[in-house]
Amino acid sequence: MSVISIKNLSKSYKKQNVLDDISLHIESPGIWALVGPNGVGKTTFLNVLTNLIPLDSGTISLVGMKHSNFKVFKQVSYLQDNSVLYHYLTGYEHLKFICDMHNLSKQRLLEVVDYVGMGDYLHKLVGNYSLGMKQHLLLALSIINKPTLLLLDEPLNGLDPSSAILMRRLLLELAADGTTIILSSHNLSEIDRVTNQIIFLKDGKITEVHTKDHELTYYHLQVADQKKATDLLTENHYEFSESESCITFRATKNTLNEYISLITKYRIMIQDIQKETTSTEDLYNDFFRREVTK
Numbered sequence: 001m002s003v004i005s006i007k008n009l010s011k012s013y014k015k016q017n018v019l020d021d022i023s024l025h026i027e028s029p030g031i032w033a034l035v036g037p038n039g040v041g042k043t044t045f046l047n048v049l050t051n052l053i054p055l056d057s058g059t060i061s062l063v064g065m066k067h068s069n070f071k072v073f074k075q076v077s078y079l080q081d082n083s084v085l086y087h088y089l090t091g092y093e094h095l096k097f098i099c100d101m102h103n104l105s106k107q108r109l110l111e112v113v114d115y116v117g118m119g120d121y122l123h124k125l126v127g128n129y130s131l132g133m134k135q136h137l138l139l140a141l142s143i144i145n146k147p148t149l150l151l152l153d154e155p156l157n158g159l160d161p162s163s164a165i166l167m168r169r170l171l172l173e174l175a176a177d178g179t180t181i182i183l184s185s186h187n188l189s190e191i192d193r194v195t196n197q198i199i200f201l202k203d204g205k206i207t208e209v210h211t212k213d214h215e216l217t218y219y220h221l222q223v224a225d226q227k228k229a230t231d232l233l234t235e236n237h238y239e240f241s242e243s244e245s246c247i248t249f250r251a252t253k254n255t256l257n258e259y260i261s262l263i264t265k266y267r268i269m270i271q272d273i274q275k276e277t278t279s280t281e282d283l284y285n286d287f288f289r290r291e292v293t294k
């Protein structure tokens with residue numbers, strides 16, 4: 001069964017085409033990051049997926065059901081921004097409401113409170129919550145029913161480093177327990193820490209990228225005699241680039257050894273080697289280069 005199956009989905013606001021003939025199939029648990037610049041349509045995509053706003057054309061099925069079937073929400077949760085919270089209710093009252101909706105026990109409520117770590121302010125009014133506390137409550141609300149599919153719109157907003165670490169740990173645990181998570185975020189270094197599966201959204205289209213497939217490793221070598229080393233590399237047809245202070249080459253499985261053997265064979269001392277691996281940020285810059293340099 002597909003957790004998400006989208007076929008030829010389009011959505012526009014008046015004349016602005018935000019989602020343009022998108023198809024996507026996700027079958028297995030894991031974390032997918034939904035990435036794109038401001039205003040590209042990430043929230044629209046999540047809202048259409050959960051039928052909060054209507055699509056223009058196409059079909060969507062979630063956890064094996066048509067997305068407009070209300071039974072979907074037994075197994076699908078959507079963490080939106082904190083404007084969905086009620087300032088005059090406590091965290092407990094929010095959770096109790098959702099528990100009653102799903103017919104869940106008070107024990108489950110307390111389990112989630114403990115899991116998310118919001119015991120200290122459970123009975124305070126949400127109007128007095130900080131941004132991070134609201135994010136914790138939103139997360140608790142969205143995982144209380146143990147969803148098969150969890151959609152998260154900017155869950156890292158307003159989190160201090162320790163809350164971000166906690167959030168990351170919780171997401172990884174949920175994914176390991178069999179939840180499929182779609183995570184919209186601008187925080188590319190956080191994304192790198194939780195997943196290598198990215199969905200880039202651009203010009204109404206999506207592109208699925210496994211960052212591992214695109215990962216490039218570079219080595220920067222500082223040597224005692226750079227001129228002699230680069231002459232040697234050139235004579236032996238090795239590819240490299242150089243700056244004033246180092247020689248740089250792209251690594252494949254066995255080239256680091258080859259480069260080092262060649263250089264040391266001619267008694268050129270290697271003073272330093274630094275490894276650099278491309279990240280989602282590099283891919284993002286590459287993917288959205290036109291927008292970045294505009």
Ligand SMILES: Nc1ncnc2c1ncn2[C@@H]1O[C@H](COP(=O)(O)OP(=O)(O)OP(=O)(O)O)[C@@H](O)[C@H]1O
Pocket residue numbers: 013016018036037038039040041042043044045
């Ligand atoms: N209700 C609406 N009516 C008209 N246009 C809208 C509406 N909602 C969003 N838009 C437009 O659709 C585009 C996509 O908006 P959306 O909020 O989905 O982007 P986003 O990628 O989530 O942005 P951000 O990263 O800033 O949250 C934007 O140009 C926005 O102005």
